[in-house]
Amino acid sequence: MPSGSYPAADLDQRSNKRASGVLGDPGTPSLTPLLPLFIPVQQLLFESATGLSLFTSEFTEEIGKSAKSVQDSVDDISKFGKMVKLVSFVPFTDAAHALEVANDVSEGVVHEFLQGLLELNLGKKAGVVLGVEERGLASSIKGTLGIECDASDRTLEVLRGIRLHQEKLLAGLESGDTKRSQLGLGHAYSRAKVKFNVNRSDNMIIQAIALLDQLDKDVNTFAMRVREWYGWHFPELVRIVPDNYQYAKVCHLIGDKAQITDEIVGPLTELLDNNETLARNIVDAARASMGTDISEVDHLNIKNFATRVIHLYDYRKSLQTYLSEKMSVVAPNLAALIGDTVGARLISHAGSLTNLSKYPASTVQILGAEKALFRALKTKGNTPKYGLIYHSTFIGRAQAKNKGRISRFLANKASIASRVDCFSDFPSTKIGEALRDQVEERLAFYDTGSNPTKNADVMKKALEAAKAEAAEHGGADAMDVDEAPAKEDKKEKKKKRKSEAAAEVVEGEESPKKKKSKKSKDEGDKLSKEEKKALKKAKKEAKASKA
Known part of the structure; x- marks a missing residue:
């Protein structure tokens, strides 16, 4: 071994000793400046x-x-x-x-x-x-x-x-x-x-439903503030116009109740959906109102705030339209089954449409009720029956004893719809509409006992309709489904063979020999000798006629 060269293990020991002051031989060459240790990587x-x-x-x-x-x-x-x-x-x-x-x-x-x-x-x-x-x-x-x-x-x-x-x-x-x-x-x-896709921007749905929920809270808060503020001047209007949106419009139109005249009946009638009687009631109540008088500056601020509330209501309507359009592109089947708002909330809670499609139906059923679920598991109580899907109209229409059953069935169909939306190339609502009809039939079954249509028949018709729609729009390859499954072909062939064998037996031909059961053997033993001879003779005659 050349001078100044050591094995790797020896060098490690010497380096550690020198660092701790144990090895202090002044004649030993310094190892630190010269890339000291052996590298195993070739x-x-x-x-x-x-x-x-x-x-x-x-x-x-x-x-x-x-x-x-x-x-x-x-x-x-x-x-x-x-x-x-x-x-x-x-x-x-x-x-x-x-x-x-x-x-x-x-x-x-x-x-x-x-x-x-x-x-x-x-x-x-x-x-x-x-x-x-x-x-x-x-x-x-x-x-x-x-x-x-x-x-x-x-x-x-x-x-x-x-x-x-x-x-x-x-x-x-x-x-x-x-x-x-x-x-x-x-x-x-x-x-x-980031899963960027212009055709399936489910992130836009998540942001839209979050903004929509926030707008609902803010609009309700601001509408109540307008009622309280303008109620000091015209308290009777609260009972006459219960709708917040119409109340803000009427407040913006009337302004000072002391200056109201019969000429305002026409514009009021248009605001109140052509209800002239309600408009005249407002005019009569304003003339006999017990509210306090307020200054022009107060009227101006109330009017400006009512204008903001009206704009928020209008923006909320446009945002709802935008959400419906996005859902029709990203998750059309889920929207057709459970609605735009509930479907968007499910996607938002799951994080994306892909995540929602990976969830089993049992998870979709209680999605949004995690706190209640873990509390029930901790206290060993009853677990929740539904989460966000409770806001679906199907749950509200079901009887109290059937709410859990219909929520489980609806979660199953929602899971199927989300998977179809996630993994299909052509957006179509045919499968979602078929799933919705199945939920309707299940509701009728719980109420009246009428038998629902078989799931295989419903899905077959829905797939055929979806394929036809895809073919019309040039997307026939998006719905590649086997026309007849292999199992059905085997069943049909088996039935055909049985029918042919039965026809041969009817014509008098000898059927294939089968293994005799114990019961038939016992019955054969009970036959007399003469009956056995007659049976053999009949068989010989049948063979001769066949020949």
Whole structure:
């Protein structure tokens, strides 16, 4: 062994002793400035936006990240270029291929492209240690190919140097190629991660239903504030106009009750849905009102606030229309089954339409009632029967004893509708309408006892209607469904064989021999000899006539 060179284990012990002051031989050369320890990594896997590459290390010392000299050598291409050597570089075929490999690498999956590169260059070499960046990918490579991997900080420091100088280390790359590839791959990878899709923006539904719920609270609060504020001036109006939206409009129109005349009856009638009697009652009540007088400044502020409330009501209506349009694109079957608002709340609570489609029906049934569920589990009480689906009209129409049963049935159909919406390419409401009819039939069954239609028949008709609609709009491939399942074909063939055998028996032909049961055997033993002879004779005559 040359002077100043030690095994790795001995060097570790000597370094620790020197750090603690145990080893103090002045003749021993200093090990710290010179990349002291042996590195076990011989190959380095480098993933970039342009392709996959393998590097080999040209040194026998371990890269110490904390050493200042090592970091300087990594940053300096003249020094670092002598430490690593390119073994193989395989570029991606296109941007889609790069995105596919990047997704697998991020999830710790060995892509077939990466597997081919490693098998071609490493094969089954014994004692090879591969340095990688992703720890999840390291374990997958070891499990798939049996190659030992290292993802320590020292390996990451070397790969950082390769990434820093990749345009000079990788052959065939021009200046700017790496940046353009990284930009394109970064946009594509981020777009896939946030599930960006202009046709199925369920995130817009989540934001819309959250804003709609907040608007409901704010509008109700502001409407009550208008009633209380204007009620000091015209208290009788509260009983005459119970609707908040109409009350705000009437308040904005009347203003000061002292200046009201018969000319205002026409505009009031239009505001009150052409109810002239109600408009005249308002005029009569204003003339005999017991409310206090208020100043013009107060009237102006009340009028401005009533205007804001009216605008909020109008905006809420437009937002509801927007939500209905979005639901008809993103989840048309769920909206047709359970309604726009309840369906949007289910999607919002689940986080996305994909998450909702993954939930079982039992989870959809109690979605939104998690607190009650865990409280019941903690106290060992009765678990809740429904969550957000309680706001569906089906639950309200069911009798008290059938609410739990119909909620379970409705959750089952909602789960099916969400899966159809999530995984079908063509938006259609045919299946959702069929599921809604099934819920209606189940309600009638609970009330009157009438038998509902079989689920297989309903689904078959719904799928045929959905396929026909998709074909009309040029999306026939979106609903690829087998015309007749294999089981039904087998049943039909079996029935056909039975009918043919029965026909042959009727014609007098001998039926296939069957295993005699014990009962038939006993009955045969009871026959007399003469009866047996007559039976044999009849069989012979039948065979002769057949011949």
